Amino acid sequence: MEKICVAVRVRPPTLQQSHNETHWKVEDNRISLHKSLGTPISGISFAFDHIFDQICTNQRVYDLLTKDVIRAAVEGFNGTAFAYGQTSSGKTYTMNGSEKDPGIIQLAVKDIFLNIQMMATREFLLRVSYMEIYNEELNDLLAPDDKKLQIHESLERGIFVAGLREEIVNSADQVLKLIESGEVNRHFGETNMNARSSRSHTIFRMVIESKDKDITISGDYSSSDAIRVSVLNLVDLAGSERIVKTGADGVRLKEGKHINKSLLVLGNVINKLSDGGKQRGHVPYRDSKLTRILQPALGGNAKTSIICTVAPEEVHIEETRGTLQFASRAKRITNCAQVNER
Ligand SMILES: Nc1ncnc2c1ncn2[C@@H]1O[C@H](COP(=O)(O)OP(=O)(O)OP(=O)(O)O)[C@@H](O)[C@H]1O
Incomplete structure (x- = not known):
């Protein structure tokens, strides 16, 4: 059993405010709300595995939070990393990065291939897919058509998305090109808060299969049966x-309602799981597609890291507090990850 690793990242300020009554202060792995004169406000202080301040790079977030999940995935453990936070707090920046500061996804993809190169005694088969949940419907970003994907569960495959396109890949460049082609199909939209706001949840998925290459006396490889x-x-x-x-109305309003509803379900799932043990009761994974897909990552067989992004401005204090409370509860969740070998 191991706890989910949870970190908070504070994005650089985008609004200039002349007079602030309060501000967030980051010290080591603690973030607290302080009055302008510096006195801490009692009861509003949270500690996490890591807190990344405004000058921190995606590479540092990756190294401290996600790298271990990636290495473990290559070794046969399920892994999930996700970004959570209010709109315009830096989730997409963290996951997808910019030209100068590549994001967690780009860094992870490169690292997977480096890890594989170092495991010379195993052979690998990698498959990638890219999907989005938009207005509570599941779309394939690598095969865009009107076909809506369905989630199923079987004893052999666990929870899976039927009909999702999977591409076999051999290099990081090939994966990054596929992601780029999928990005074109993703739903973004302009709101008062973010000129390029993600209107869907996106899930980049890689299935990593590997088996041992046994070297025979003659020096040839012969593979043993166990597949991870x-x-x-x-x-x-x-x-x-x-x-x-x-300022959402029309299409943006409809999207916003779906987004808020599925995040509410995610919050409910996290609340239930953070109760732990016997009091936990029914966990409402089935109440949204997002929690259904993330089910193994939340209280199941997976190594999971969560980056919670927050905005530093005073106008966002309530949302930031809500995100920190979500992160505190997520920190209490335990998973039970094991190598998947058959
Ligand atoms: N750490 C950072 N360093 C520099 N710029 C950042 C950082 N985080 C966010 N930004 C900038 O802030 C703006 C909003 O960030 P982003 O689009 O990543 O937010 P988001 O949380 O994904 O929003 P939404 O939920 O609306 O999609 C973008 O212009 C982004 O480039």
Whole structure:
């Protein structure tokens, strides 16, 4: 049993405010709300595995939070990394990065191939897919048509998405090109809070299969039977939003309602799981597609890391507090990851 690894990242400020009554202060792995004169406000202080301040790079977030999940995925453990936070707090920046500062997904893809190169005694088969949940419907970003994908569960495969296109890949460049082609199909939209707001949850998935290459006396390889299969999910969630702040109406309003509803279900699942043990009761994974897909990552057979992104501005204090409370509860969840060998 191991706890989910949870970190918080504070994005650089985008609004200039002349007079702040309060501000967030980051010290080591603690974030607290302080009055302008510096006195801490009692009861509003949270500690996490890591807290990344405004000057931190994606590479540092990757090294401290996600690298271990990636290495374990290559070794046969399921892994999930996801970004959670209010709209415009830096989730997409963290997962997808910028030209100068590649994101967690790009860094992970490169690292997977480096890890594989170092495991010369095993041979690998890698398959990638890229999907989004938009208005509670599942779309294939690598095969865009109107076909809506369905989630199923079987004893052999666990929870899976039927009909999802999977591409066999051999290099990091090939994967990054596929992601780029999928990005074109992703739903973004402009709101008052973010000129390019993700209107869907996206899940980049890699299935990693490997088996031992045994060297025979003659020096040839002969493979033993045991196959390891792990699933790695890298998830960029749409952001929770206050309709008043985003100024959403029409299509944006409909999207916002779906986003908020599925994040509410995610919050309910996290709440239930953080109760732990016997009091836990029914966990409502089935109440949204997002929690159904993330089910193994939340209280199941997977190594999971969560990056919770927050905005530093005073106008966002309530949303930031909500995200920190979500992160605190997520920190209490235990998973039970094991190598998937058959
Ligand atoms: N750590 C950072 N360093 C520099 N710029 C950042 C950082 N985090 C976010 N930004 C910038 O802030 C803006 C909003 O970030 P981003 O789009 O990643 O937010 P988001 O949480 O994904 O929002 P939404 O939920 O609306 O999609 C973008 O212009 C982004 O480039």
